[in-house]
Structures are given as structure tokens and as C-alpha cells.
Amino acid sequence: MPDQTTPPILRYFEYAHLPEPLLSTSRNFSVLAHQLAAILPACEERDVALRKLLEAKDAGVRAALDLPRLDG
Numbered sequence: 001m002p003d004q005t006t007p008p009i010l011r012y013f014e015y016a017h018l019p020e021p022l023l024s025t026s027r028n029f030s031v032l033a034h035q036l037a038a039i040l041p042a043c044e045e046r047d048v049a050l051r052k053l054l055e056a057k058d059a060g061v062r063a064a065l066d067l068p069r070l071d072g
Helices: 007-013 021-041 044-064
Strands: none
Touching: 007 021, 007 044, 021 044
16 A cells, blocks of 8 residues: 655655746646655655656756747
8 A cells, every 4th residue: 555655755746836837847846746645655666767857857947948938
């Protein structure tokens, strides 16, 4: 049964403060991170999975910096 303790790393998946298109990109990673935290048991491998997802999220958001902005 999954542990219902919220992993502290989830705070790094917050995205509401970001402008578009960074917000949309980051939100997708956040949804997955929260799903994994909810379904996987609290263990070292879950923590590794979330850390690697955070690394991927950071790279994805950096890549989104090069997307054209709608406001200009």
C-alpha cells in the first residue's frame, strides 16, 4: 500500500508562478510527480524517480524558454 506522506521534493514541482509556456510545460511534470507520489510506496526508489523527474522537468522548462511567446 502506498505511503500517504507527501514527499518534500514535491514543492519543487510548483508551477503557478511561471508565465506561459513555462507554466504548461511544468504543470505536466507536476501532475506526474504527484501521481507517482500517491501510487508508489515511500522508499528510496520512489525518491530517485522523483529526483530524476525533477531533473527532466528543469530541462523541459529550460527548453520551453525557446518557445515563441504569445504576447510578443
